[in-house]
Amino acid sequence: MEKTWRWFGKKDKITLSMLRQIGVEGIVTALHDIPNGEVWTLDAILDLKNYIEEAELRWSVVESLPVSEAIKYGSSGRDKLIDNYIISLENLGKAGIKTVCYNFMPVIDWIRTDLYHKLPDGTSTLFFDKIKFAYFDICILKRDNAKEDYSEEELNQVNALDQTITQKEKDELIDTIIVKTQGFINGNIKEGDQHPVAIFKKLLDLYKGIDKEILRENLCYFLNRIMPVCEEYGINMCIHPDDPPRAVLGLPRIVTDAEDIQWILDAVDNPHNGLTFCAGSLSSGIQNDVPTMARKFANRIHFVHLRSTDVCKNGDFIEASHLEGRGHLIELVRIFEKENPELPMRVDHGRLMLGDEDKGYNPGYSFHGRMFALAQVEGMMAAVKGLSKV
Template identity: 75%
Template sequence: MEKTWRWFGKSDKITLPMLKQIGVEGIVTALHSIPNGEVWPLEAILEMKSYIESFGLRWSVVESLPVSEAIKYAGKERDVLIENYKLSLANLGRAGLKTVCYNFMPVIDWIRTDLAHPWADGTSSLYFDKIRFAYFDCYILQRHNAEADYTDEEKSKMHALAAVITEAEKEELIDTIIVKTQGFVNGNIKEGDQNPVAIFKNLLSLYEGVDRETLRTNLYYFLTTIMPVCNEWGINMCIHPDDPPCQMLGLPRIVTDGDDIDWLLNAVNNPHNGLTFCAGSLSAGLQNDVSALACRFIHRTHFVHLRSTAASSDGNFIEASHLEGRGKVPELVRIFEKLRPDLPMRVDHGRLMLDDAGKGYNPGYSFHGRMLALAQVEGMMSMVTNYTDAKA
C-alpha cells in the first residue's frame, strides 16, 4: 500500500521535508482555507499539487472535500451547494486527483472527551468517556429529552459527576468536544468563536425531524447527483465511517456497521461510490468485527485509515497501540497488502510522545506518535510482502 500522511497545508508545523525523511510517499490534504460550500478553483488545486510534488511527494487523497450541512439536512440551498461540489470535483479531476474522502456525519465529526488521556508509559492519547459525554449532553447543552438516551446507571453516574465537576473541567469539555476537534475538521466551529455552545445548539436545531431514513435519503440524493461527474473524471468518493459508530446527541448516524455500509454501496451501485476503511472508527463499536468487514468490503474500499481502539461495554474507548486493540491492524495489513496493495493508506491518531506536547499539532495528529505508528505498519507490510512464505 502507498504510505500516506494527513498534512494540513503550508501552515502545518510538520513539514513536507520532514515527511520525506520518514518514508512518506503520498500526501493526504485539502484546501483548508476555502470555506465550506465554495468552489475549489483549479488554479489553487494545481498550486497545492505542484508544491507537494516539489518535495518529491504526490497528492494522493483529498481529505476532505467537506459536505456542507445544508446538503445533509436538505436545506433550501442544497442544490446550489451540490453544484459547487460538482465543480470542485471536476477541477480535482482536471488536476489528476482521483480519490476524495468525505463524511456524512451531521454537525459533529469524531467525538472525544479527552485529548490527552495519560498512559502509564508517559505518553497520552485521545479518549472517550461515556459519562463525561452524557454530562456534556444533559448539563451543558441541556438538549431536550437528552436523558432518555442514557441508562439509569449512566444517569446515576452522570449526576454524581455533576456534583464534583469543576468549572475548568466544564470549559475543557466544551473546548474538547465542539471546538478543538471540529474547527480543523469541518469548519462549523473554530477557535475564537464566541459562545460555541450556542452555535452548536443552533446547528443541532437544523436537524429537527431528520431521522436515519431521512439522512439516508439525503445521502442518496447527494451521491446520485455527483456520480456523473465522478464517472466523467474517474473520481472515487470514499465515505468515512461515523466516529464513534453509534447515534449521538439525538442525531442520526448512518455509517456505523456492515449493514449500513452494505446499504450505501448497494443504494448507489457505482464503483466510484466507495469506502474509506477506518479501522479505528469501526473498532470503537463492539458490534463490529473489523477484519471481517475489511474482507466483506475490500472490493469497494478506496482508502485505508489504520489505527485501533480499546473499547469496553460501558461505552468508553481509547486509542490503542497500532499493534493491539480491536482494530486488528496487523490482520488488516495482511488483508489489504495481499489483496489491494494499490490502495493509499495512512496511519491515524497517533499518541502524544517525546516532544510532541506543546507543538500545537491538531488533536490526534502528532508527529512522533504517528511516525512510530508508520514504522510499525511499514514493518507489518514488509512481513506480508517479503516473508509470508517463510517457514518457522
C-alpha cells in the same frame, strides 16, 4: 499499500521535507482555507499539487472536500451547494487527483472527551468517557429528552459528576468536544468563536425531524448528483465511518456497521461510490468485526485509515497501540496487501510523545506519535510481504 500522511497545508508545522525523511510517499490534504460550500478552483488545486510535487511527493487523497450541512439535512439551497461540489470535483479530476474522502456525519465529526489521557509510559492519547459525554449532553448542552438516551445507572453517575466537576473542567469539556476536535476539520465551529454551545445548539436544531431514513435519502441524492462527474474523471468517493459508530446527541448516524455500509453501496451501486476503511472508527463499535468487514468490502474500499481502539464494557474507548486493540491491524494489512496492494493508507491518531506536547499540533495528529505508528505499520507490511514470498 501506499504510505500516506495527513498534512494540513503550507502552514502545517510538520513540513513535507520532514515527511520525505520518514518514508512517506503520498500526501492526504485539502484546501483548508476555502470555506465550506465554495468552489475549489483549478488554479488553487494546482498550486498546492505543484508545491507537494516539488517536495518529491504526490497528492494522493483529498481529505476532505467537505459536504455542507445544508446538503446533509436537505435544505432548499442544497442544489447550488452540490453544483459547487461538482465543479470542485471536476477541477480535482482535471488536476489528476482521483480519491476523495468525505463524511456525512451531521454537525459533529469524531468525538472525544479527553485529548491528553495519560498512559503509564508517560505518553498521552485520545479518550472517550461515556459519562463525561452524557454530562455534556444533559447538563451543559441541556438537549431536550437527552436523559432518555442513557440508563439509570449512567444518569446516577452523571448526577454524581455534577457534584464534583469544576467550571474549568466544564470549559475544557466544551472545548474538547465541540471546538478542538471540530474546528480544523469541518469549520462549523472554530477556535475563538464566542458562545460555542449556543452555536452548536443552533446546528443541532437544523436536524429536527431528520431521522436515519431521511439522512440516507439525502446521501443518495448527493451521490446520484455527483456520480456522473466521478465517472467522467475516474474519481473515487470514499465515505468515512461515523466516529463513534453510534447515534449521538439525538442525531442520526448512517455509517456505523456492515449493514449501513452495504446499504450505501447498494443504494448507489457504482464503483466510484466507495468506502474509507477507518479501522479506528469501526473498532470503537463493539458490534463490528473489523477484519470481516475488510474482507467483505475490499473491492469498494479506496482509502484506508490504520489505527485501533480498545473498548470498555461501560462504553468508554481509547486509542490503542497500532499493534493491539480491536482494529487487528496486522490482519488488515494482510487483507489489503492481498486484495489491493496499491491502496493509499495513512496511520492515524498518534500518541503525544517525545516533545509533541508543546508543538500545538491538531488533536490526534502529532509528529513523533504518528511517525512511531508508521514505523509499526511499515513493519507489518514488510512482514506480510515477506511471508507471501515464503
